[in-house]
Amino acid sequence: MFRMRRRSPPSLGLRKRFQWAVIGAGPAGITAVGKLLDNGVSPRTIVWVDPEFKVGDLGTKWAEVSSNTTVGRFEEFLRSCASFGIDGKDDEFPIFSMDPKSTCLLKEVVEPLRWISDRLSASVVAVRSTVQSVGSEGGAWHVVSAAGELVAGNVVLAVGAQPRLLDHPIPQVSLEEALDPRRLAGAVSREDTVAVFGSSHSAVLAVRNLLNVGVGRVVNFYRSPLRFAVDHGDWILYDNTGLKGVTAQWARSEMPRLPAERLLRVKVDGTRTTKHLAQCTKVVYGIGFEPRKLRVHGAEPKRYDRTTGIIAPGLFGCGIAFPERVVDRAGNVEYNVGLLKFARFLDRVVPVWMGKSGRSERRGVTSVGRPAR
Ligand SMILES: Cc1cc2nc3c(=O)[nH]c(=O)nc-3n(C[C@H](O)[C@H](O)[C@H](O)COP(=O)(O)OP(=O)(O)OC[C@H]3O[C@@H](n4cnc5c(N)ncnc54)[C@H](O)[C@@H]3O)c2cc1C
Structure with a gap:
């Protein structure tokens, strides 16, 4: 069981218990916040934690890399979430006037994502900090960072990965x-x-x-x-x-x-x-990536469900740290990594995380996610 640290970090001054905490503001964290909003979660019940809010490694490290997916797929990704609010912004970002069949430098998709990240972080409760640990106690998740401790019914880990x-x-x-x-x-x-x-x-x-x-x-x-x-x-x-x-x-x-x-x-x-x-x-x-480590008390992130991203009740993973396992038509097993794939995965699993599908809804509580108190 998660034990509170003896020397508690300072309180964030956020007395409210949040319904959702999203950790990480790379493409996966941005999309997770967008999809929660699209599914009707109220913005002020979402707390979002990242040290920088600069579109993660994609924004800070890989911007000069040429993409392996097409401009058309990036465009589909950017339009895949109503809460991104990107419709009507075509003139502001060059990617929307590029050949959809071509590839591009990743900075072309970082630019609109930066705008989306700023827009979403102004609407939810954004906290600029690095989370040190997450632990289950008293039916909720306690998220500890240098900025303080906060409590959330549900936590999404979107912490990314680093080169092996x-x-x-x-x-x-x-x-x-x-x-x-x-x-x-x-x-x-x-x-x-x-x-x-x-x-x-x-x-x-x-x-x-x-x-x-x-x-x-x-x-x-x-x-x-x-x-x-x-x-x-x-x-x-x-x-x-x-x-x-x-x-x-x-x-x-x-x-x-x-x-x-x-x-x-x-x-x-x-x-x-x-x-x-x-x-x-x-x-x-250049031998691949490994998930960033985060101390989690009361659950084993490595054992996440490869189909739903569920780590434990009320604790979920997405993005490159928790990719979806897929089998293609030729029978090859792969892990889905890429912005549009993260969005499609979240389209499918966010309603499950929220307990919108199945018996939990009838009982008025969530069997997967946890209700806000
Ligand atoms: C060479 C290369 C080429 C690529 N080409 C493509 C492409 O063509 N198409 C495509 O779709 N994608 C491409 N990608 C991107 C790929 O999809 C990445 O997997 C994606 O950027 C991962 O996003 P993420 O949000 O999971 O992780 P990240 O971008 O790593 O973001 C994680 C975020 O979490 C934060 N964080 C980590 N730990 C904590 C903590 N403890 N507390 C708070 N915050 C924390 C980090 O600071 C960061 O902001 C490419 C990537 C690489 C490396």
Whole structure:
């Protein structure tokens, strides 16, 4: 059971018990707030906590990255939530006049999302802070942050994920730097031989950026071969794991033509990896993401339900930290990551979280979420 800390943080001065607390204001947190409002939750019963309110990692780290989804899908995402209030704003954001079939830099979708985030945070109770722990006590969730402690019937964790790392003893260039050509130019030189681990969208982009800024050589260590998404019209094979857009084009047409003195691809195995790694002066890890950790008393976030995002009664997860598990038409199991996918997932699960579907509604209480008191 969750024990209150002996030295309690200062009260937020928010005596009211909130119906919902949303933790994290990246794309998933923004969408969770929007969908709660769309489902009739009153804005003043929602508290929203984030240290920055700058559209999460998408806004602060990945803005210069070329997208793997199309402009059309971003547009569909931006219009997927009535509470976003984006209709009628087409002239204000360039993304609405771009070719819907093309891809774009992620900053094009960050710009309207920043506007939406500001709009939503002015309507709900927004708290600029980092949550330290969440715990269940007395039938409610206690959310503790440096700004104080607040109590909510239901909590949505939308805390995002960070790049997974290995621990080779070579100076690291962060994925964040590797995916931002301007920053990368200052982090490497033509004398460097840079190891890039991974074969995903971000690893291939890192390889391309490193070659573009003129490093001496890139050695790309991979476990799985390059995989390309295949659009079948009404479904996409390898939708979450395959290369798409300009990254896929580059990997298909340019990578095979590069001489081994510029780009060497090495399948990871003990001896060969050690031999080639010994020549590398810097390393970039593009091997995926792991959920950000948050202390939760009384529940195990790792064991979340992969279909509904339910962690425990009244505790839910969404976004890249708690992705939905899907099986595509070819039988491949993937985890759904992407803005439109987060929105579609929340369309389906928010009514479930609110207990709007099924027997709980008849009893006037929620079996999944908890009623406000
Ligand atoms: C290389 C790359 C390319 C991508 N391309 C695409 C694309 O083409 N299309 C697409 O749809 N998406 C793309 N994405 C984005 C992808 O969908 C991300 O998964 C998405 O941005 C994740 O959003 P999120 O809200 O789950 O997490 P984040 O953006 O990480 O946001 C999490 C937020 O929670 C806050 N937070 C964390 N811990 C706490 C705490 N304890 N207390 C309070 N706040 C906290 C953080 O400060 C942050 O603001 C790409 C991502 C990458 C890395």
